[in-house]
Amino acid sequence: MHEKLVETIQSKVRFTPEELESVKHFFIPKKIRKRQYLLNAGDVAQYTYFVEKGLLRSYSVDDNGHEHVVQFAPEGWWTSDMCSFLTGDKAVYNIEAIEDTELLLLTKQAQDEMLEKLPKMEKYFRLLMQNAIISLQRRIVGTLSLSAEEKYKRMMALYPDILQRAPQQHIASFLGITPETLSRVRKQVSIGK
Amino acid sequence: MHEKLVETIQSKVRFTPEELESVKHFFIPKKIRKRQYLLNAGDVAQYTYFVEKGLLRSYSVDDNGHEHVVQFAPEGWWTSDMCSFLTGDKAVYNIEAIEDTELLLLTKQAQDEMLEKLPKMEKYFRLLMQNAIISLQRRIVGTLSLSAEEKYKRMMALYPDILQRAPQQHIASFLGITPETLSRVRKQVSIGK
């Protein structure tokens, strides 16, 4: 159940087998089915979620009722409403399972205890955050500078698996275009090949 | 020269005066004048920069020659091309001073030594990164969901000082609109009041 977690930790920090074993105890395993929600906007995020298997999406809903996908989280990724999780404020993001998903849940308290007991985890999380920032910055530049077709092609290059696994409406939302435009772009791109 | 740095560290982690003092030695002070560059895309980022005073902008240039402002960094903020700094790859961002600016430079080696010697700095950087992620995610949602006018109003609410200090073309670029549109929006908003 903790294979992916152990794998991602080992790829970033040197840990003894015993340390790795002790990490596991801070997490609560959980499985949810497709279409179920981990978090609803307005509630407080009690956990950060590590995805062992499956696929999640987190999204916000704007004043016009339009959804905006902030993140897809496939196996090996973390997700939550970070602000809500850290501050206890109401969450602004909803988190839904796109596939049946196996998770490891970490409460704020468990995380604090873990960081206390295993300070090397600080480094793991810092590196994790650094990578997140790098890709968020790239996404912003992409959003600002690319056409609908270019955005789609970039997604093909960066996340081909998510393109296969997530419904097109959610991919459109992630890219910041309408499902209609995505459909037309896909047709265009498939002809072009 | 290290006032702001000490202030932001103290706001996130408990340090003794001696520890705080020892932090300072890892940084190289530097002043640059308005319009000078700290980093050019294509070079390797040798430093992360902490802004003690002044204002920077980092931006990328796309294939059509359009600039896209990724970040404004006023006093108390960090900036760099994080990817280049960490991996040694070529930078994709340019960093320019919008005002005469006082900086504290940190090399990768100095950062590693500092984290080694003062592990509590891991926490400081992790918290810093967390906040960055929260605001980058919000910016993405804003970029996807708001009209030009709404983006401008949000900037008025979030960063009123930067709106005063940075030229409009750079603000337009940060918001993902053209300078012409920003000019019209500003007129609109000023009449509306």
Next chain:
DNA sequence: TATTTCTTTTGATCTAAATCAAGTTCTTTC
């Protein structure tokens, strides 16, 4: 396996913001 519901495609129309093109005003700098 039928039926209902959700998702994707296709077409027609509309619109916010981009682009193009002058003017105007504000900054450098010599």
Next chain:
DNA sequence: GAAAGAACTTGATTTAGATCAAAAGAAATA
């Protein structure tokens, strides 16, 4: 402090992508 160069404003025109509408295709539910 005058000239040159940026930056900003204003107007006319264009356009990528949104919106609206309806049909076709999948997938969930019974």
